[in-house]
Amino acid sequence: MSQQPPHPRRQRGFSTHCIHGGETPDIVTGASSPNLVMSSTFTVDKPLPFSATGMDSDSPYIYSRWGNPTVHQLEDKLCRLEGGEACQCFASGMGAVAAVFLSLLDAGDHLVVSEVSYPGVAEFARNTLPRFGINVTSVDTSDSAAVAAAMRDETRLVWIETPANPILRLTDIQEISGIVHQHNAIVAVDSTFATPVATRPLERGADLVMHSLTKYLGGHGDAMGGAVVGPTEIINRLTKEAAIHHGGVLSPFNAWLILRGIATLPLRMRGHEEGALEMATWLESHPAVRRVLYPGLKSHPQFDLASRQMDNFSGMISFTVNQEGRIRTRMMKHLTTIHYAVSLGHHRSLIYWLDTDELTVSSYGLTGDALERYRSIAGNGVFRFSCGLEDVGDLKRDLSEAID
Numbered sequence: 324m325s326q327q328p329p330h331p332r333r334q335r336g337f338s339t340h341c342i343h344g345g346e347t348p349d350i351v352t353g354a355s356s357p358n359l360v361m362s363s364t365f366t367v368d369k370p371l372p373f374s375a376t377g378m379d380s381d382s383p384y385i386y387s388r389w390g391n392p393t394v395h396q397l398e399d400k401l402c403r404l405e406g407g408e409a410c411q412c413f414a415s416g417m418g419a420v421a422a423v424f425l426s427l428l429d430a431g432d433h434l435v436v437s438e439v440s441y442p443g444v445a446e447f448a449r450n451t452l453p454r455f456g457i458n459v460t461s462v463d464t465s466d467s468a469a470v471a472a473a474m475r476d477e478t479r480l481v482w483i484e485t486p487a488n489p490i491l492r493l494t495d496i497q498e499i500s501g502i503v504h505q506h507n508a509i510v511a512v513d514s515t516f517a518t519p520v521a522t523r524p525l526e527r528g529a530d531l532v533m534h535s536l537t538k539y540l541g542g543h544g545d546a547m548g549g550a551v552v553g554p555t556e557i558i559n560r561l562t563k564e565a566a567i568h569h570g571g572v573l574s575p576f577n578a579w580l581i582l583r584g585i586a587t588l589p590l591r592m593r594g595h596e597e598g599a600l601e602m603a604t605w606l607e608s609h610p611a612v613r614r615v616l617y618p619g620l621k622s623h624p625q626f627d628l629a630s631r632q633m634d635n636f637s638g639m640i641s642f643t644v645n646q647e648g649r650i651r652t653r654m655m656k657h658l659t660t661i662h663y664a665v666s667l668g669h670h671r672s673l674i675y676w677l678d679t680d681e682l683t684v685s686s687y688g689l690t691g692d693a694l695e696r697y698r699s700i701a702g703n704g705v706f707r708f709s710c711g712l713e714d715v716g717d718l719k720r721d722l723s724e725a726i727d
C-alpha cells in the first residue's frame with residue numbers, strides 16, 4: 324500500500340501528476356527516470372516483525388509481497404490522479420476486484436452489483452461469493468430507485484461500473500453514493516472505461532475506485548495490473564488481507580511499464596476520444612449498422628449524464644449490425660489494422676463480438692425485465708470496439724472491408 328504523502332507541490336495539474344506523481348530523481352545516481360527494483364527481498368538492519376499484522380505504513384521494505392519501491396511509485400501516482408488517500412495494486416484488475424469483495428465482505432453481508440459489468444466481475448459475484456455466505460443482488464444501477472429498493476440492513480457494498488461493459492450504460496456516481504451512504508454502506512466504482520482523465524469517482528462521493536491497469540492506464544497492451552484507491556483504513560485492510568495473504572501482487576516490472584504508460588495518459592485519452600467520436604459518427608451513418616452506443620454521441624440515452632460526469636468520452640464504442648455472423652467471420656479474416664481480440668484501452672484498436680445469449684445466461688444470469696432491457700439495447704450481441712490511436716482513415720477502411 325502507498326499513502327499519498329504531504330507534498331509541497333500537491334497543487335500540480337493533472338498532466339504533471341501523470342508524469343511526475345510518485346516519482347523523484349534517484350537520490351544515489353540522480354537517474355531522472357524511475358528505477359526498476361525487481362528485488363524480492365530487502366536487507367534490514369534492525370529486528371522487524373515477521374507478521375503482516377505488525378506492519379505499519381512507515382515500515383521499511385522487507386519483502387516485495389508486502390511492498391516494493393517501484394510498485395509504491397505507481398500507487399502514489401494513482402493516489403494523486405484519483406485524489407485518494409491510499410492505493411494498493413494487484414496482479415490484475417480481477418485481483419483488485421477479488422481483493423475488495425473478499426476483504427470487505429463477511430458471511431451474511433449483502434452485495435449490490437450492477438446487472439451489467441465486466442463478465443468476470445458478474446461471474447465472481449454470482450458464482451463465488453454465495454459459497455462464502457455472501458448474498459448478492461444484481462440491479463440496473465443506472466436506475467437510482469432500483470438501487471434504493473435493493474438496499475437491505477445487511478448491505479455492505481454497492482459495486483458500480485461506469486461506463487459499463489459492454490453496452491456503455493452509465494451510472495450517476497453522485498446520486499448512487501448519496502443513496503448508499505444513507506444505509507451506511509460503501510460504494511466502489513470500476514472506472515476502467517472512464518480513466519481518471521474522464522471521471523474521478525472519489526470526488527463524486529464514492530468510497531473506492533478500482534481500475535484494470537491492463538487497459539487505458541498501462542495503455543500499450545503489454546502489462547496486466549489492477550488497483551484500488553480509497554481511504555487509508557480500507558486500503559490497509561486490502562493490503563494486509565488480500566495483497567499479503569492472498570498474494571496476487573503486481574510485478575514491479577509491470578508497475579514500471581504502467582508508470583511509463585500513465586505519463587502519456589492525458590494525450591492518449593484525447594486521441595482515443597477524438598478517434599472514437601469520428602468512428603462512432605461514421606458508424607452511425609453506415610447502412611450495415613443498426614445502433615451505435617458511445618457516450619459522446621447525442622443519441623446515447625444518457626448523453627446528459629455523460630456530459631456531466633465525464634471530462635472525456637473515452638474510446639469505447641459498441642455497435643449492433645444486421646448480419647452479425649457474416650460480419651464477424653469477415654472481421655476475423657480481413658481486418659489488418661484493427662485486431663480481432665478481447666481487451667481494450669490499448670494504443671492498437673481492438674474489436675470483439677459479445678454475444679447476448681452467452682453473456683446474459685453464463686455471466687449475468689439475466690431473466691425477465693432485466694433480460695428484455697439488455698436485449699432491447701444489445702439485440703443478439705454487440706461488437707465492442709476499442710478505438711486505438713491509429714489514423715482514423717485507416718480504421719474506417721479496415722472496418723469497411725468487414726461490414727460493407
Ligand SMILES: Cc1ncc(COP(=O)(O)O)c(C=O)c1O
Nearest residue numbers: 415416417441513515535537548
Ligand atoms: C471494466 C473492467 N473491469 C475489470 C476487468 C478485469 O481486468 P483484468 O483483465 O486486468 O483482470 C476488465 C477486463 O477486461 C474490465 O474491462
